[in-house]
Amino acid sequence: xxxxxxxxxNKVGINGFLLGLFAAIFLAWLFxxxxxxxxxxxWKPIINVGIGLVFFFYGVKLDPVQLATGLKxxxxxxxxxxxxxxxxxxxxxALLPFMSWIDKDFQLGIxxxxxxxxxxxxxxxxVSISHGNIPGAIFNASISSLLGVVISPAxxxxxxxxxxxxxxxxxxxxxxxxxxxLPVIVGVFAHRWLFPKIEKHLSALKYVDQSVIMIIVxxxxxxxFSQDVFSxxxxxxxxxxxATMLGLFFLVWVVIEVLTRMLGFSWEDRVTALFCGxxxxxxxxxxxxxxxxxxxxxxxxxxxxxxLYHIQQLIxxxxxxxxxxxxxxxx
Numbered sequence: 001x002x003x004x005x006x007x008x009x010n011k012v013g014i015n016g017f018l019l020g021l022f023a024a025i026f027l028a029w030l031f032x033x034x035x036x037x038x039x040x041x042x043w044k045p046i047i048n049v050g051i052g053l054v055f056f057f058y059g060v061k062l063d064p065v066q067l068a069t070g071l072k073x074x075x076x077x078x079x080x081x082x083x084x085x086x087x088x089x090x091x092x093x094a095l096l097p098f099m100s101w102i103d104k105d106f107q108l109g110i111x112x113x114x115x116x117x118x119x120x121x122x123x124x125x126x127v128s129i130s131h132g133n134i135p136g137a138i139f140n141a142s143i144s145s146l147l148g149v150v151i152s153p154a155x156x157x158x159x160x161x162x163x164x165x166x167x168x169x170x171x172x173x174x175x176x177x178x179x180x181x182l183p184v185i186v187g188v189f190a191h192r193w194l195f196p197k198i199e200k201h202l203s204a205l206k207y208v209d210q211s212v213i214m215i216i217v218x219x220x221x222x223x224x225f226s227q228d229v230f231s232x233x234x235x236x237x238x239x240x241x242x243a244t245m246l247g248l249f250f251l252v253w254v255v256i257e258v259l260t261r262m263l264g265f266s267w268e269d270r271v272t273a274l275f276c277g278x279x280x281x282x283x284x285x286x287x288x289x290x291x292x293x294x295x296x297x298x299x300x301x302x303x304x305x306x307x308l309y310h311i312q313q314l315i316x317x318x319x320x321x322x323x324x325x326x327x328x329x330x331x
Contacts, residue, residue: 028221035222050212059187083277109305115155117148130324132271224300
């Protein structure tokens with residue numbers, strides 16, 4: 001049981017990458033100047049090039065034919081996208097006024113978390129382990145990532161009036177289009193001839209994604225530490241935010257479970273909706289956040305709830321996926 005759970009955790013991301021994120025934060029705490037705006041290292045162009053590569057290869061891995069085939073199961077797709085971009089944010093907006101124990105700075109991060117797209121690899125792996133609708137998971141995770149480039153900043157633009165952030169939607173969308181959408185579109189067009197050449201090296205390409213994310217996390221937290229952004233907060237605050245993120249995960253899970261039962265979904269589609277609809281993408285969150293929150297110190301605060309949610313969604317999701325893998329799929 002323990003070995004199987006360990007293998008499952010490794011598949012969905014509880015591995016060296018997660019340890020790398022903790023190491024990046026630790027190094028940012030030890031050497032804040034090295035990752036700050038005053039550092040002689042040209043972090044900004046490095047990060048911009050890295051983001052372009054991440055989403056170019058993401059586009060290369062997308063199969064247009066497979067995406068077109070996935071359009072058929074429209075009820076599943078509508079429910080997952082509504083959960084991701086409408087139900088999840090509305091739940092958070094309704095609950096935040098009652099979360100008096102959460103500092104306002106972290107409430108902004110929780111709001112940002114709620115409007116983000118779903119994960120790709122983790123959702124697909126968990127759906128596969130649970131005997132769910134794998135093509136449906138691939139389709140929705142991919143579409144969610146593309147929709148998030150527009151919907152996530154649009155949500156934050158709407159919510160900017162009630163937050164301490166200033167954001168112009170059109171310039172933000174334009175910057176994200178150049179940094180994210182354009183590389184994805186170029187990658188999709190290159191899929192036919194480039195994918196067969198890199199297919200054997202897909203496992204190695206993940207290190208590009210992970211390196212870029214760790215650099216962004218390092219520089220964001222380094223700037224935060226250099227400005228003593230976290231000094232006013234007690235360690236208990238971290239536990240409070242973490243517990244709140246775990247509760248939010250299970251609340252969304254219950255809502256999706258109720259909706260899928262009401263709609264009479266099959267086991268395969270229920271599993272797919274549960275995993276895809278409850279997940280939030282750390283990769284997209286870091287990249288989009290880099291544009292919406294240009295101040296690295298602010299970004300460090302905003303990313304903290306997302307990182308805690310990311311860790312817990314992987315652990316909780318892996319345990320649930322292991323349980324589902326032993327169930328009768330007619331359940």
